[in-house]
Amino acid sequence: MQKFNLIVTCKGRLMHLKQTLPLFCALPGTEVTVADYGCPDRCGDWVEAHFPGVKVVRIDDDPGFNLSRARNIAAREAAADYLFFADADILIDPAAMDEINAVLTPETYVTIDVDGRGDGMRGTCIVPRQKFAAVGGYDELLKHYGMEDTELYARLTDFGCKDAFITPAAFTEIAHDDALRTTFFPAKSMRKLRLVAQFYQEYVKVFRRSLKVPQLALEDREQIHAAAVSLVDQLTAAADPRNGARIGLKLPVTRPEDKVGGDMDWQFELTMTMKPKDPLAFRQKYQNPLLYRK
Structure with missing residues (x-):
């Protein structure tokens, strides 16, 4: 071999x-x-x-x-x-x-x-x-x-x-x-695809490290990914992106029954906000039809 x-x-x-x-x-x-x-x-x-x-x-x-x-x-x-x-x-x-x-x-x-x-x-x-x-x-x-x-x-x-x-x-x-x-991708804007992927990756990473697990469950990641797509859609379509976009999700945390708090239901909450550093440049990059094709 x-x-x-x-x-x-x-x-x-x-x-x-x-x-x-x-x-x-x-x-x-x-x-x-x-x-x-x-x-x-x-x-x-x-x-x-x-x-x-x-x-x-x-x-x-x-x-x-x-x-x-x-x-x-x-x-x-x-x-x-x-x-x-x-x-x-x-x-x-x-x-x-x-x-x-x-x-x-x-x-x-x-x-x-x-x-x-x-x-x-x-x-x-x-x-x-x-x-x-x-x-x-x-x-x-x-x-x-x-x-x-x-x-x-x-x-x-x-x-x-x-x-x-x-x-x-x-x-x-x-x-x-x-x-x-991007031949076989539904969206042709690499900017937008990468923005979704970047937000999703950062959100999952913070959750995963907080919970101390190698990877989140698929159903939890699916929820986060859908939220990331929605967030980026909102942000790139916003007439005024200065306030950014925010999502907050909750995930259950399982503690062993023989540990302190093992007889309790635990829930982890995480809110993350994404704002453009330069709102005007962001609008031009994502909304100006001469610069961006959806």
């Missing part, structure tokens, strides 16, 4: 996968899994025809695109000790494995120190499979562009995993525009 399982998801990115998959397959000590997420280019068929040693996982029940879900499904079928997540547009030199092996341990996860080179490589990471499973994998409610990576890293860190940074020298992102990133 190989030490690493590199997982790459593809939907409408076959032109990139044709460039990157040969490099993935050349990485020492690494088996490769391609998650074909209803790819209109039938990337799974192409992989099986040209790279029979690569495992193909097909997910064909979602007309949209959910990177978090794709990665979780593929990860559940992996047997290697370490999961290596990379996007289809990331070129990796085999020399990267020397640096990865030098810092990786069962108690660490590895990310790229992008240091001003943009966010394109931020989602590339190597995670111990057992730690990934222990924190619940990627949050599948973060299904549009952005934040699913940093949210996972926060949970791993809270769970006791340390981030071992490596240099970006062996990694190159294939350049492309934002339109390609």
Whole structure:
């Protein structure tokens, strides 16, 4: 069995996968899994025809695109000790494995120190499979562009995993525009998608750390995500956004029966407000039709 399982998801990115998959397959000590997420280019068929040693996982029940879900499904079928997540547009030199092996341990996860080179490589990471499973994998409610990576890293860190940074020298992102990133998303504004994801992530993080749990229950996160979408919709549509938008939610807290207060019903309440630092600039960014397309 190989030490690493590199997982790459593809939907409408076959032109990139044709460039990157040969490099993935050349990485020492690494088996490769391609998650074909209803790819209109039938990337799974192409992989099986040209790279029979690569495992193909097909997910064909979602007309949209959910990177978090794709990665979780593929990860559940992996047997290697370490999961290596990379996007289809990331070129990796085999020399990267020397640096990865030098810092990786069962108690660490590895990310790229992008240091001003943009966010394109931020989602590339190597995670111990057992730690990934222990924190619940990627949050599948973060299904549009952005934040699913940093949210996972926060949970791993809270769970006791340390981030071992490596240099970006062996990694190159294939350049492309934002339109390609949002092809299968219902909203085309990356600003708005990222704002929703950022608010949701921060709210969940505060709740989760306060309750001292690896992850909140799905039904609680669904409630928070719906509230985050509503909040951002209100804020970006407001004629006067100076007052911001606020949500407040309540979650039950369970205490062991043999502990003090175990015979009581407990409830945790958290209110969070989001306000633009510069209301005029915010209005122009989100409401000016020349700058923003919904």
